[in-house]
Amino acid sequence: MVTKLKEVDAVVVGLGWTGGILAKELAEAGLKVVALERGEMRTTADDYAVPNIRDELRYVVRHDLMMDTARDTLTVRNNPSQEALPMRRLGSFLPGDVVGGSGVHWSGHTWRWTDMEFKARSMYEERYGKAFIPADMSIQDWGITYAELEPYYDRFEYTAAISGKAGNIGGKLQDGGNPFEAPRARDYPLPPLTPILASVMFDKAAKNNGYHTFPRPSANASRAYTNPDGAKFGACQYCGYCQRFGCEANAKGSPHVAVIPFAMKNPNFELRTHAWATKILKDSIGKKVTGVVYTNVLTGEEFEQPAGIVLLCAYVLNNVHLMLTSGIGAPYDPASGAGVVGKNYCYQTGAGATLFFEDRHFNPFMNAGGSNYTMDDFNTNWNFDRGPHGFIGGYNIGGGFNTALPIGYRPVPQGTPQWGRAWKSATAKYYQTAMNIGASGSVMANRANYLDLDPTYKNAFGQPLMRMTFDYKDNEHKMGRHAADTVNAIAKSMNPTAMNAATARTDPWTVVPYQSTHNTGGAIMGVNPKNSALNKYLQSWDCHNLFVVGANAFAHNASYNPTGPVGALAYWTADAIKNRYIKNPGPLAPA
Amino acid sequence: MSDPKQSRPKLARRDFLKAAAVGGAAALPQAAAAQQPAAAPPAPAGYAFLNAQEAAFIEALADHMIPADALTPKGTEIGIHIYIDRALAGAWGKGDRLYMQGPWKTGVPSQGYQLPLTPAQLFRAGIDSSNASCRKTYGKTFDRLDEKQREEFLAALAAGKITFDAGPPSRVFWTALYQTVMEGMFSDPIYGGNRNKAGWRMIGFPGAIAVHRDNIEKYRDKAFPNEPVSISEMS
Known part of the structure; x- marks a missing residue:
């Protein structure tokens, strides 16, 4: 009834x-x-x-x-x-x-x-x-x-409440923003988030490789904000509990x-x-x-x-x-x-590398959802000629962390034992000394x-x-290989102590993880x-x-x-x- | 033994919200989790799900995978067995959020979990099959193996080299088992594992305390104080 x-x-x-x-x-x-x-x-x-x-x-x-x-x-x-x-x-x-x-x-x-x-x-x-x-x-x-x-x-x-830096206002390129973005009428409502160390290192390396990095635009309020309707946002606390969590500080859009x-x-x-x-x-x-x-x-x-x-x-x-x-x-x-x-x-598809630096201290639990530098050289950059590579679409690359909590995030170099004393010492050492560079690709x-x-x-x-x-089809496999190569080249240029290299995804899509x-x-x-x-x-x-x-x-x-x-x-x-x-x-x- | 609750500034969640809402300019005092002196052996916690044989398996597994060393006490001393028992006894173990309608087919690996078993049923069958496999190879159950034999068996299980006779696929059991050991090591202590925040201390994870607005610069490329705080300590 x-x-x-x-x-x-x-x-x-x-x-x-x-x-x-x-x-x-x-x-x-x-x-x-x-x-x-x-x-x-x-x-x-x-x-x-x-x-x-x-x-x-x-x-x-x-x-x-x-x-x-x-x-x-x-x-x-x-x-x-x-x-x-x-x-x-x-x-x-x-x-x-x-x-x-x-x-x-x-x-x-x-x-x-x-x-x-x-x-x-x-x-x-x-x-x-x-x-x-x-x-x-x-x-x-x-x-x-x-x-x-x-x-x-x-x-x-x-x-x-998006934090970011404009790259193109009315056709005029802006320093520090994404030079490949389409023209916008005005800048973001909030300035970019404070970059974390991993992001700063990625930014420098990508620039040294000739790429154009910029702060990822993100709905994590870099400071307190009231939107045009009157909604009040707190400032992001970089708490590290962003993805999959509601925001305590009302800082997330x-x-x-x-x-x-x-x-x-x-x-x-x-x-x-x-x-x-x-x-x-x-x-x-x-x-x-x-x-x-x-x-x-x-x-x-x-x-x-x-x-x-x-x-x-x-x-x-x-x-x-x-x-x-x-x-x-x-x-x-x-x-x-x-x-x-x-x-x-x-x-979507992707490819990522994990870099280990014995002399660095990343504090991966401090981050915002969007506190990573990003590059669009192989994404919205139409001047990137896809012809020789034979794929349609593109990928953006970011460096840093998002919600690197320990049940799920415990990077160790490939070949590390899965348990026991050697696993414990590697896990203890590398939780603090690893960072990620990842590509996100179109489908x-x-x-x-x-x-x-x-x-x-x-x-x-x-x-x-x-x-x-x-x-995934051949188009995505080709793009994934290109993305993995780019990620690995940037990563290697940073001279990590060890590295788990990015590989293109060519296996069938799987419902886990x-x-x-x-x-x-x-x-x-x-x-x-x-x-x-x-x-x-x-x-x-x-x-x-x-x-x-x-x-x-x-x-x-x-x-x-x-x-x-x-x-x-x-x-x-x-x-x-x-x-x-x-x-x-x-x-x-x-x- | 000092009570960590007494040595810690009270951090009311409403105060946190207020501080966050005004922009977090006023950094909250880091809740200082007192380093506890070496804890006395905890009283036996009892089991809500595991039977005696299953408990012996899980205890042996926890102590083998997480041996005592300078980094942490052994697995059972940090409650990994208790975490697993409570998880299996609770909603997750009973199949909460698990689609349990048939027909049941094996499928291909890319289709994910396809067994007609709740996690509790999977662990029961998996432990039983593991012990059967150990009896066949070594003449005794897993908990009675010596360290070398335990290592040999777990390595074979992890590598997919063990086949359970009439049991669930061994890799499916291993994947679930391994994940719960990690959960018992790194989840908040309210769930029974990570006792005294040993897993968090091992890696320098600060736990539930999470106001890092001013720490991004302050601790850039520097160690953050390794004084993790759990949910119960902030409640």
């Missing part, structure tokens, strides 16, 4: 960054908004406070802020000929599960993706010819431009600090926690959605929340799952290439990498699990309903009152962390709804 509730103007599924931004913006525009959040409310004062938050076992190892795979998970395989099996516990990626979502436990790296992503197919074709793009690489232009998004990147950076409180105090807004959305309802002709069915997981009761607009703002994978289980949009078929929902699922869309519904396994609500089919929570695609934006699920306003081509907001909209994955464009697109979509859709409901872009 489903209880039908009173209709509201808009229902938001998932209250993280995108849901928080849209809930706030639409409530302030006068819409009655209800947010359905599967997780519970957690607050800085009660849940992220010292000392209890400083618990590596609870938050890193046992995933206290993450989705519960006993209730819902996905099945995984490397290619369509394998049988997919359930991801029985978290590993490779860690979607969040509380108010604030993954925006609570992220590290804060905030980038502006550029036209090199948004126009990937046309730029590579123009420069290298159509034949340069492999036949099975299904990259396509996104339908949006950097110039269109620039004001929204700015909005997000000022909302989320998180939705429960930056945007959700403003929705909460607006009488137009209502939050329902423990509300698990199971289905998006359509009207009889399937041209509009009419609301969301959800289960109150505290009671098991089912409700239908009718709404004029439905905004899917859950994690990437859950947004796509809801589209598939609700029958919205044609499911993607890898054999024919037809269909759009589930298409162009992407991940281009491929025809055989996609999401669909599993034929066998079910979640706690009796629904099919999502099935993920993914592996942790790699990156940067899953993208599956409900992508584009200019044509035949090959994309959403238009450039993240509006469903099929049902114009459905918006699917998040990294699901990315047509492929860059080397950069995704939250910058995720936040910018949320503001972009909010403006399109407020300024155009409410006045004249219907498709916002021509099919």
Whole structure:
């Protein structure tokens, strides 16, 4: 028995960054908004406070802020000929599960993706010819431009308290910033974080090698800050408990600090926690959605929340799952290439080296999520000629630490015994004297990498699990080799006492261990309903009152962390709804 | 023996929040965890999950992997066996957050854990199979082996050279077992291991105390005082 509730103007599924931004913006525009959040409310004062938050076992190892795979998970395989099996516990990626979502436990790296992503197919074709793009690489232009998004990147950076140094203001290069970034209207709201020793050493070595390092832009407030809406941030304490933790000091740009409180105090807004959305309802002709069915997981009761607009703002994978289980949009078929929902699922890749310096003292427990220097010479630098190397995409390289806690971070030189006195003395010695240099690489869309519904396994609500089919292709292997070579060359130039060299990842993608929570695609934006699920306003081509907001909209994955464009697109979509859709409901872009 | 709680400035979490919110300019006093004199042997803690044979295995394993030396006391003296017992007895051991619906297939390694066992069941079966393997090779259970034999068996187990007859895959058991030893060494002492913060002291990890805003420059390329502080000491 489903209880039908009173209709509201808009229902938001998932209250993280995108849901928080849209809930706030639409409530302030006068819409009655209800947010359905599967997780519970957690607050800085009660849940992220010292000392209890400083618990590596609870938050890193046992995933206290993450989705519960006993209730819902996905099945995984490397290619369509394998049988997919359930991801029985978290590993490779860690979607969040509380108010604030993954925006609570992220590290804060905030980038502006550029036209090199948004126009990937046309730029590579123009420069290298159509034949340069492999036949099975299904990259396509996104339908949006950097110039269109620039004001929204700015909005997000000022909302989320980003610390950094501009590299290009209005076309004029800025000393100390990223010379390869696209032009921005103004600098970051906060100056860069204080670099840690490992980062200083990497910075110097990379510069000596002719590269262009800069402080990584990051949502760790370098000093106390009040955002344009009035949200107050403390200054980052470099506590070393950043990634996978909520921030004690309210110094991390998180939705429960930056945007959700403003929705909460607006009488137009209502939050329902423990509300698990199971289905998006359509009207009889399937041209509009009419609301969301959800289960109150505290009671098991089912409700239908009718709404004029439905905004899917859950994690990437859950947004796509809801589209598939609700029958919205044609499911993607890898054999024919037809269909759009589930298409162009992407991940990220990387390569890293560990350097040991017997005469250094790194104090790896002191760091901020973003206190690492970075270089983009092989990433957003379009002057880097990919032609001779035969790959599309790129990688950025950073040096330093992020959340180097001892259950998970105990670097020793290769060949060190795994236990006993020799292990103990090596572990004791090298915890303090090792540092990392790591490359994070893009993954281009491929025809055989996609999401669909599993034929066998079910979640706690009796629904099919999502099935993920993914592996790295030759393009990523080539880029990984290039990245490993670059990392190793910089590392060797620093003359470490010993070094665990970076190696390219060429084995199949594996669901363990942790790699990156940067899953993208599956409900992508584009200019044509035949090959994309959403238009450039993240509006469903099929049902114009459905918006699917998040990294699901990315047509492929860059080397950069995704939250910058995720936040910018949320503001972009909010403006399109407020300024155009409410006045004249219907498709916002021509099919 | 001094009470470390008395020698330490009180650090209320609300005060921390306030200090952090104003920008952390006022560096908080480092909570000085008093170096405790050599602790008296701890009273036996008792077991919540492990049976006698399993406890003997885990104790022998903890003492072999973490032998006493100048860096730390031996594994059982820092509570690694207690950590493992409590972890297995608790929610994690009983399969919290583990998707436990079949059908059950072996799959390929890239698909991760696929056994129909909770961690507690895996440890029970893995310890039993390990002892069976030791009896076959050495004529006695793991806890009764001499140091050389223990080393030989663990090296073979870690290298995937041991096959359990009718038991779970030995590598899956070893991976879980090794991880819990590390957790028992380096997790906060509230979980029963890392007693007297021995694991943290060994590497110079300061524990839950974590206000380093002014320490980045102050301790650049210098050792930070090795006086770790645990959650209970800050509560």
